[in-house]
Amino acid sequence: MKTEARITLAIDAMGGDQGPSEILAGVSQAVDVSPRNTNFILFGREDDLGELIVKNPNLANDQVLVRHAPEVVGMDEKPIAGIKGKKKSSMSLALQALKDGEADALLSCGNTGCLMAGSAIRLRTLEGVERPALCTIWPGRERYFTLLDAGANPHAKPYHIVQSAVLGSNYARVALGLVRPKVGLLTIGTEEGKGNEVIHETHAMLKDIDGSIINYAGLIEGFQIFENVVDVVVCDGFVGNIVLKACESLSKLIRSFLDEELRRNALRKTGALLSKGAFKSLKQRINPEQFGGAPLLGLTKNVIKAHGSSNRNHICGAIKIGLDLVQHDMLSQVLEDIRETNEVLRPQFPIVNEGE
Amino acid sequence: MKTEARITLAIDAMGGDQGPSEILAGVSQAVDVSPRNTNFILFGREDDLGELIVKNPNLANDQVLVRHAPEVVGMDEKPIAGIKGKKKSSMSLALQALKDGEADALLSCGNTGCLMAGSAIRLRTLEGVERPALCTIWPGRERYFTLLDAGANPHAKPYHIVQSAVLGSNYARVALGLVRPKVGLLTIGTEEGKGNEVIHETHAMLKDIDGSIINYAGLIEGFQIFENVVDVVVCDGFVGNIVLKACESLSKLIRSFLDEELRRNALRKTGALLSKGAFKSLKQRINPEQFGGAPLLGLTKNVIKAHGSSNRNHICGAIKIGLDLVQHDMLSQVLEDIRETNEVLRPQFPIVNEGE
Numbered sequence: 120m121k122t123e124a125r126i127t128l129a130i131d132a133m134g135g136d137q138g139p140s141e142i143l144a145g146v147s148q149a150v151d152v153s154p155r156n157t158n159f160i161l162f163g164r165e166d167d168l169g170e171l172i173v174k175n176p177n178l179a180n181d182q183v184l185v186r187h188a189p190e191v192v193g194m195d196e197k198p199i200a201g202i203k204g205k206k207k208s209s210m211s212l213a214l215q216a217l218k219d220g221e222a223d224a225l226l227s228c229g230n231t232g233c234l235m236a237g238s239a240i241r242l243r244t245l246e247g248v249e250r251p252a253l254c255t256i257w258p259g260r261e262r263y264f265t266l267l268d269a270g271a272n273p274h275a276k277p278y279h280i281v282q283s284a285v286l287g288s289n290y291a292r293v294a295l296g297l298v299r300p301k302v303g304l305l306t307i308g309t310e311e312g313k314g315n316e317v318i319h320e321t322h323a324m325l326k327d328i329d330g331s332i333i334n335y336a337g338l339i340e341g342f343q344i345f346e347n348v349v350d351v352v353v354c355d356g357f358v359g360n361i362v363l364k365a366c367e368s369l370s371k372l373i374r375s376f377l378d379e380e381l382r383r384n385a386l387r388k389t390g391a392l393l394s395k396g397a398f399k400s401l402k403q404r405i406n407p408e409q410f411g412g413a414p415l416l417g418l419t420k421n422v423i424k425a426h427g428s429s430n431r432n433h434i435c436g437a438i439k440i441g442l443d444l445v446q447h448d449m450l451s452q453v454l455e456d457i458r459e460t461n462e463v464l465r466p467q468f469p470i471v472n473e474g475e
Numbered sequence: 476m477k478t479e480a481r482i483t484l485a486i487d488a489m490g491g492d493q494g495p496s497e498i499l500a501g502v503s504q505a506v507d508v509s510p511r512n513t514n515f516i517l518f519g520r521e522d523d524l525g526e527l528i529v530k531n532p533n534l535a536n537d538q539v540l541v542r543h544a545p546e547v548v549g550m551d552e553k554p555i556a557g558i559k560g561k562k563k564s565s566m567s568l569a570l571q572a573l574k575d576g577e578a579d580a581l582l583s584c585g586n587t588g589c590l591m592a593g594s595a596i597r598l599r600t601l602e603g604v605e606r607p608a609l610c611t612i613w614p615g616r617e618r619y620f621t622l623l624d625a626g627a628n629p630h631a632k633p634y635h636i637v638q639s640a641v642l643g644s645n646y647a648r649v650a651l652g653l654v655r656p657k658v659g660l661l662t663i664g665t666e667e668g669k670g671n672e673v674i675h676e677t678h679a680m681l682k683d684i685d686g687s688i689i690n691y692a693g694l695i696e697g698f699q700i701f702e703n704v705v706d707v708v709v710c711d712g713f714v715g716n717i718v719l720k721a722c723e724s725l726s727k728l729i730r731s732f733l734d735e736e737l738r739r740n741a742l743r744k745t746g747a748l749l750s751k752g753a754f755k756s757l758k759q760r761i762n763p764e765q766f767g768g769a770p771l772l773g774l775t776k777n778v779i780k781a782h783g784s785s786n787r788n789h790i791c792g793a794i795k796i797g798l799d800l801v802q803h804d805m806l807s808q809v810l811e812d813i814r815e816t817n818e819v820l821r822p823q824f825p826i827v828n829e830g831e
Contacts, residue, residue, distance in 0.1 A: 197666060232664065258728075259728075260728060260731070270663055273663055273669070273670060273671050274671050274672070305717060306713075306717075307626055307629055307712070307713055307716040307717060307720075308588065310553060313629070314629060314713070315629050315630050315713055316630075340717075340720055341716060341717040341718070341719065341720025341721040341724065342720040342721070342723060342724040343724070344721055344724065345721075345724045345725055345727075345728045346724070354717075356663070357662075357663055357670070357671055357714070358713070358714055358717055360663040360697060361661060361662075361663060361696075361697040361710075361714055361718060362697070362717060362718055362721050363697065364663075364696055364697025364698040365697040365698070365700055365701075365718050365721070365722055366721055366722065366725050367698060368697065368698040368699070368700065368701045368702070369701055369722050369725055369726065370725065370729065371701075372614075372615075372616060372701045373726065373729050373757070373761065375616070376757050376760050376761065377733075377753065377757050380750075380752075380753035380754075380756045380757050380760075381750055381753045383752075383753065383756075384752075386749055386750070386752075387749065387750040387752060387753045388750075389746075389749055389750075390745075390746040390747065390748065390749030390750025390751075390753070391746065391750050391753070392746065393742055393743065393745055393746030393749065394736075394737055394742070394743040394744075394745075394746025394747050394750070395746075396736075396739075396740075396742075396743060397733065397736035397737045397739065397743045397746070397747070398736075400736045400739075401729070401732050401733050401736050404732050404736075405729065405732065
């Protein structure tokens with residue numbers, strides 16, 4: 120049983136491309152920077168984790184527990200099969216611990232599809248929330264911003280996108296420390312009448328809840344998202360996932376073009392050596408480690424997805440996000456905001472469900 | 476009247492951010508590299524253009540004609556208002572020349588929305604084509620690829636996306652010199668059943684025309700578009716426009732972060748000076764000048780949109796694209812492929828129109 124003041128994080132120690140040693144190195148960093156009342160339950164093969172803990176004295180203390188999970192969900196497994204077929208996997212057992220109230224937040228850098236499917240199956244959505252949304256943090260010209268849904272719900276109805284706006288606003292308050300984050304609806308062309316039907320309906324609903332519940336700044340176009348016109352960019356999971364992955368991939372492409380060009384002759388190599396600090400800073404600005412995780416918002420518990428390729432710094436950053444969400448009790452505020460949203464919109468949109 | 480061997484390009488000389496002098500400088504470059512049977516009709520204010528031609532002897536020859544257009548469509552005007560309200564604008568008159576058969580292709584770096592609306596109003600779609608699609612060329616890891624629709628049709632039905640696949644394949648043959656360009660449908664998650672309804676229907680139709688009409692490689696995800704998995708990425712105009720603008724904007728953001736980092740201290744500045752050739756090459760690779768224009772495909776004539784910020788090299792590249800399309804007689808091949816596509820799909824999808 121979890122005592123009132125204690126915060127417990129469930130860590131899926133087996134997911135990710137770099138294996139449990141990198142994940143545990145991240146947990147070790149997190150132990151150093153977390154309050155003393157934080158517990159970590161590591162889910163994974165007991166033998167593997169035990170060995171790693173022996174090598175890292177920072178983990179050998181009463182804050183860190185190991186829970187044996189004989190199975191591992193592979194990075195290529197299909198969502199439902201990966202979860203339903205592997206009930207003894209580190210991911211499944213970590214989700215179960217969350218469901219049972221043993222843990223307040225879960226971190227996994229495993230298979231995204233399985234984590235989303237598993238969260239939908241094992242956990243429930245918060246009262247009044249219809250669909251969860253994956254929320255990512257991006258670097259903008261002057262400051263960071265959030266974008267959601269990054270792929271949890273590819274068949275979004277207007278009302279789902281409105282709920283994402285509420286969820287994302289709450290997350291931006293906690294993760295980015297903003298009091299009244301500005302929300303923008305991603306579309307093409309910002310004149311009234313442009314875009315498509317889903318956009319028109321969503322825009323109307325967002326205007327209805329502007330002010331009291333969210334701070335709605337209106338429509339924004341693709342070229343504005345990095346310009347910090349808004350703090351919360353909302354779109355459906357289909358668009359969000361494609362934009363996220365295309366941008367990640369473009370950023371890698373530009374880095375590799377730059378690398379190639381800098382190695383092309385001796386002069387350029389010398390120049391690159393002198394200015395190497397600039398390239399390191401650039402990488403950190405584009406891919407900031409303090410935001411190593413993306414929360415799956417709208418659930419009864421905090422689920423954080425870290426990138427499969429996360430290093431120890433990213434893991435530590437993702438754990439920090441999980442702790443922040445618990446400490447700020449974001450879920451209670453979301454519950455209240457969603458209730459208010461439903462009250463405002465239900466008379467006009469009787470299709471809105473009562474939640475799960 | 477246009478004689479058989481002659482190719483005539485209508486140039487909207489007033490659009491764009493840099494004004495007519497940069498556009499004429501681009502035309503001047505194009506005169507040097509085009510066959511002697513190429514004519515250019517420049518649409519714009521006679522006095523302004525006359526002055527510029529006097530200063531540039533390369534333009535003072537019988538290949539270059541000036542057609543007076545007293546009005547200019549502003550970059551911020553709304554689509555329909557910009558076209559219908561300004562019938563004597565350089566853009567409107569150039570479209571009219573295309574419609575009347577005076578010109579074979581049109582180049583404009585003016586207002587994109589107005590150019591698309593004007594093309595829809597003044598020109599017709601090719602027989603059997605339901606909607607035009609804006610086709611862009613992007614740099615990939617190893618070679619260039621095309622992506623469409625980049626925003627002409629934000630309410631795409633599955634069949635429109637299928638037609639885009641046919642249009643884009645034809646464009647990739649001409650512009651990229653590929654014999655059997657591979658086509659991929661942009662979605663989230665490549666397992667069957669993922670994505671959304673529009674994707675499932677489109678995927679089924681694309682499989683039906685695979686082989687004879689297009690070379691369909693299947694579903695691709697956002698992270699694969701830059702990896703040259705396919706040569707033609709198809710998606711609806713809503714997604715395409717957002718991805719295009721987000722990626723353009725991200726690329727600018729990375730460049731400006733890099734600039735800032737390289738100026739941060741004397742050591743980095745020195746390094747940047749030594750390797751400045753690398754940054755120049757990088758810029759050229761990311762934003763290649765030879766593909767300065769994006770065609771609006773599916774119309775009875777060739778309409779090329781160049782970026783508002785195009786410099787003379789981009790203008791020359793865009794003119795080259797227009798010439799290539801005319802010389803390869805792409806429109807005839809498209810007509811044939813669309814007819815074949817409609818024959819294959821019509822029995823299963825009786826909703827398919829006969830075209831305009």
